[in-house]
Amino acid sequence: MSLDIKICGLKTPDALDAALAGGASHVGFIFFARSPRNVEPQTAGALRAAARGHAQAVAVTVDADDSILDGIVAAMSPDMLQLHGKEPPERVAHVKARYGLPVMKAFAISEAADLDKIEPFRGVADRFLFDAKPPKGSDLPGGNGVSFNWRLLAALDPGIDYMLSGGLNAANIGDALRLATPPGIDISSGVESAPGVKDAALIADFFQAVRTARNASAA
Numbered sequence: 001m002s003l004d005i006k007i008c009g010l011k012t013p014d015a016l017d018a019a020l021a022g023g024a025s026h027v028g029f030i031f032f033a034r035s036p037r038n039v040e041p042q043t044a045g046a047l048r049a050a051a052r053g054h055a056q057a058v059a060v061t062v063d064a065d066d067s068i069l070d071g072i073v074a075a076m077s078p079d080m081l082q083l084h085g086k087e088p089p090e091r092v093a094h095v096k097a098r099y100g101l102p103v104m105k106a107f108a109i110s111e112a113a114d115l116d117k118i119e120p121f122r123g124v125a126d127r128f129l130f131d132a133k134p135p136k137g138s139d140l141p142g143g144n145g146v147s148f149n150w151r152l153l154a155a156l157d158p159g160i161d162y163m164l165s166g167g168l169n170a171a172n173i174g175d176a177l178r179l180a181t182p183p184g185i186d187i188s189s190g191v192e193s194a195p196g197v198k199d200a201a202l203i204a205d206f207f208q209a210v211r212t213a214r215n216a217s218a219a
């Protein structure tokens with residue numbers, strides 16, 4: 001089975017190069033002012049141009065209105081929009097129709113009942129991203145480096161396309177892949193040396209850990 005790998009929160013050509021060298025299928029750009037990973041649309045545009053033909057560019061937004069999304073889409077022509085706020089199904093449908101782009105809707109998971117919340121979004125969102133709930137005191141809805149119980153995902157309908165996210169790193173990705181067998185994975189702070197600072201060596205280590213885990217499970 002193939003595995004999509006998204007490296008999220010990229011801000012620099014060096015970090016992008018490391019993600020592409022490792023074999024990222026998706027690269028994510030954060031548009032959220034409070035995040036240490038926030039990028040200007042023009043910066044993301046230059047990075048996505050360098051990624052074109054190598055990885056899908058994902059624009060990550062949080063309850064953004066049409067005028068903000070218009071600016072992002074015009075500046076960087078993403079391949080996909082990730083909605084990481086409290087957007088209801090009607091908003092997801094509107095965004096899909098307005099931009100003609102696939103939408104990945106993020107959900108914060110801490111217990112099995114949280115997964116039931118995707119039901120009204122099935123057939124509307126193209127893909128889901130399952131992340132951990134932000135810890136108390138965090139003012140970021142994502143990129144918090146915390147994980148949830150991956151075993152919860154083992155019970156999902158296998159027809160559901162999603163990325164597993166939240167607190168992944170080179171040390172735990174083997175367990176995550178074994179317990180959840182996700183179609184895609186997403187990582188941000190686990191490949192950073194400081195908040196918002198991607199580290200090429202940690203990115204390479206993560207890809208190596210993914211390869212090691214996948215080879216072990218195929219053996």
Ligand SMILES: O=C(O)c1ccccc1NCC(=O)[C@H](O)[C@H](O)COP(=O)(O)O
Pocket residue numbers: 008009028030032035036037060061062084131140141142143144145146165166167168186187188189190
């Ligand atoms: O990463 C951020 O700063 C961020 C801010 C606001 C909304 C979403 C954000 N990140 C979304 C992602 O897709 C992250 O990769 C995901 O939350 C996992 O992050 P991490 O736990 O640090 O690997």
